[in-house]
Amino acid sequence: MAADRSLARSWRPARSMASSRHAVNHGVGEDVIQGFREAAAEFFRMPAEAKLKHYSNEHNKHCRVFSGSVTSHTDTNDIRYWRDCLKLRCYPVDKLMDHWPSQPETFRERLAKYAVAVQELAQRLLRLIAEGLGLDSQFFEGDLTGGETMMNVNYYPRCPDPSLTLGIRPHSDRYILTVLSQGDVTGLQVKHKGRWIGVQPMRNAFVVNFGLQLEMVTNGVLTSVEHRVVTNSAKARMSVATLIRPNMGCRIRPAPMMVNGETNHRPKYRDFTGSELIEAYEATAGNREALLALFRIHHTKLL
Numbered sequence: 285m286a287a288d289r290s291l292a293r294s295w296r297p298a299r300s301m302a303s304s305r306h307a308v309n310h311g312v313g314e315d316v317i318q319g320f321r322e323a324a325a326e327f328f329r330m331p332a333e334a335k336l337k338h339y340s341n342e343h344n345k346h347c348r349v350f351s352g353s354v355t356s357h358t359d360t361n362d363i364r365y366w367r368d369c370l371k372l373r374c375y376p377v378d379k380l381m382d383h384w385p386s387q388p389e390t391f392r393e394r395l396a397k398y399a400v401a402v403q404e405l406a407q408r409l410l411r412l413i414a415e416g417l418g419l420d421s422q423f424f425e426g427d428l429t430g431g432e433t434m435m436n437v438n439y440y441p442r443c444p445d446p447s448l449t450l451g452i453r454p455h456s457d458r459y460i461l462t463v464l465s466q467g468d469v470t471g472l473q474v475k476h477k478g479r480w481i482g483v484q485p486m487r488n489a490f491v492v493n494f495g496l497q498l499e500m501v502t503n504g505v506l507t508s509v510e511h512r513v514v515t516n517s518a519k520a521r522m523s524v525a526t527l528i529r530p531n532m533g534c535r536i537r538p539a540p541m542m543v544n545g546e547t548n549h550r551p552k553y554r555d556f557t558g559s560e561l562i563e564a565y566e567a568t569a570g571n572r573e574a575l576l577a578l579f580r581i582h583h584t585k586l587l
């Protein structure tokens with residue numbers, strides 16, 4: 285497929301690559317991206333009462349609005365989180381769209397187009413990642429990515445004093461892959477060699493972030509990206525994160541192709557289910573090191 289070759293040239297990962305990249309030439313139409321972004325922005329512009337009916341802190345709901353975010357267990361100061369989030373399950377669309385907000389009127393139709401296009405892009409990226417790792421190109425298909433896809437539509441209002449707030453705490457995403465549309469306002473930062481570095485927005489490009497599940501499935505070859513969002517006093521910001529998820533009951537383990545008996549290639553992580561991953565993620569507030577520690581195998585050294 286021509287689009288695949290062009291995406292591969294711009295994107296194909298090497299072994300041990302950096303864990304957050306921009307995807308361009310991705311084949312998702314500007315009308316699809318901007319169409320959904322406009323509908324989502326309109327959702328957040330609705331009066332508080334209209335949004336309030338979706339408000340919930342129940343994690344299992346298919347669609348909910350909430351504000352702020354839990355305090356990271358690594359926070360020692362009193363940071364406030366400056367975010368409203370519309371969190372919903374977005375794919376497969378036919379099964380889930382009745383749960384989505386019915387206002388604004390264009391919302392469901394535009395989300396359906398966006399969710400299908402981004403799902404297809406994620407599948408193409410996963411095939412390229414598998415090939416880049418020397419795995420079968422279909423390696424990630426099936427249980428590892430077969431759960432209902434999640435979406436965070438994040439809205440960060442202008443903040444009078446950004447020094448007192450964060451948009452989102454430092455975290456790695458939990459699953460295989462996140463495809464993020466960050467719009468054209470800065471705010472996303474990734475950790476690189478111990479420092480936070482801003483990811484400059486590129487119109488219509490997607491930021492692709494590797495998640496913790498991918499880090500463990502590749503036995504640490506592809507590392508998950510730690511990221512956070514800072515606020516600003518000049519402009520509100522909106523991002524749309526699409527998270528590809530496993531079937532919750534399936535067993536997840538380092539890919540057999542990536543482990544063997546040699547010291548450097550022993551399995552670094554034990555096997556676990558998608559539900560265990562979620563539990564561990566909640567317990568560690570998405571902190572990469574703390575979460576990986578819960579699944580790490582400690583091999584005894586033979587003298």
Ligand SMILES: O=C(O)CCC(=O)C(=O)O
Pocket residue numbers: 436438452457464466471472511513522523525
């Ligand atoms: O707003 C962003 O750019 C990042 C959002 C994010 O990290 C998330 O929803 O998990």
Ligand SMILES: [Fe+2]
Pocket residue numbers: 455456457511525
């Ligand atoms: Fe994230």
